[in-house]
Amino acid sequence: MSQGSGARRIGILGGTFDPVHIGHLRGALEVAEMFDLDELRLIPNARPPHRDTPNCSAQDRLAMVRLAVQALPPLCVDARELEREKPSYTIDTLISLRAELGEEDQLLLVVGWDAFCGLPTWHRWEELLDYCHILVLQRPDAGSEAPQVLRDLLAARSVPDPQVLCGGSGQIAFVWQTPLEVSATQIRQLLASGKSVRFLVPDAVLAYINAHGLYRASN
Ligand code: ATP
Numbered sequence: 001m002s003q004g005s006g007a008r009r010i011g012i013l014g015g016t017f018d019p020v021h022i023g024h025l026r027g028a029l030e031v032a033e034m035f036d037l038d039e040l041r042l043i044p045n046a047r048p049p050h051r052d053t054p055n056c057s058a059q060d061r062l063a064m065v066r067l068a069v070q071a072l073p074p075l076c077v078d079a080r081e082l083e084r085e086k087p088s089y090t091i092d093t094l095i096s097l098r099a100e101l102g103e104e105d106q107l108l109l110v111v112g113w114d115a116f117c118g119l120p121t122w123h124r125w126e127e128l129l130d131y132c133h134i135l136v137l138q139r140p141d142a143g144s145e146a147p148q149v150l151r152d153l154l155a156a157r158s159v160p161d162p163q164v165l166c167g168g169s170g171q172i173a174f175v176w177q178t179p180l181e182v183s184a185t186q187i188r189q190l191l192a193s194g195k196s197v198r199f200l201v202p203d204a205v206l207a208y209i210n211a212h213g214l215y216r217a218s219n
Pocket of ligand 1 (some may be wrong): 012013014015016017018022023024027110111112113114115116137138139180183184186208215
């Protein structure tokens with residue numbers, strides 16, 4: 001246990017995972033070890049309507065995440081966003097998770113830097129820190145820049161040392177992870193052009209992609 005008597009520390013990493021890759025997994029594993037997490041849940045989201053739809057179903061994305069984390073505790077899968085009949089709002093996920101946790105349990109929302117920069121577009125984003133701490137993963141994509149409203153939030157809520165996050169929610173910390181410049185977009189493009197994605201995804205995920213003919217060009 002990481003906290004006081006009996007309190008737990010749960011990390012969550014949401015994503016489209018289309019497909020899950022080593023950038024997600026290495027980040028999740030490093031955060032889990034760094035913070036001695038009891039669980040790090042990967043939470044596949046229902047595909048937002050504005051995203052491309054490269055013929056991979058929610059069921060396939062979930063199956064690949066399950067394969068990726070099998071026998072890799074404390075990493076595990078939480079399928080609640082795919083079971084809901086409405087868009088995947090992180091705030092709803094946090095509220096439902098909080099209802100299952102004790103008051104002293106820490107909930108750590110893990111987001112890559114690019115995702116963090118888009119935070120002000122998230123539904124009810126200003127309430128997120130009422131339910132969790134946010135851990136921002138450095139991601140090697142210098143393209144994203146935090147808007148002023150986020151810089152103000154960072155000034156008010158960030159802590160220099162992620163190990164001293166206190167209480168169950170409310171703070172932001174940056175964490176360093178081994179930089180891996182890999183994205184699901186790149187993996188889909190490689191597959192569509194008939195190239196190998198070996199070593200960019202776990203072998204079990206690659207076997208699933210091949211067995212189901214995912215992400216291939218249609219002709
Ligand atoms: P796509 O290329 O389809 O946009 P993606 O590779 O960014 O996908 P997502 O499923 O959208 O993957 O990402 C889920 C979360 O994981 C986000 O918070 C994202 O910032 C983070 N993430 C994805 N890839 C990396 C990486 N290589 N290093 C660190 N964080 C990552």
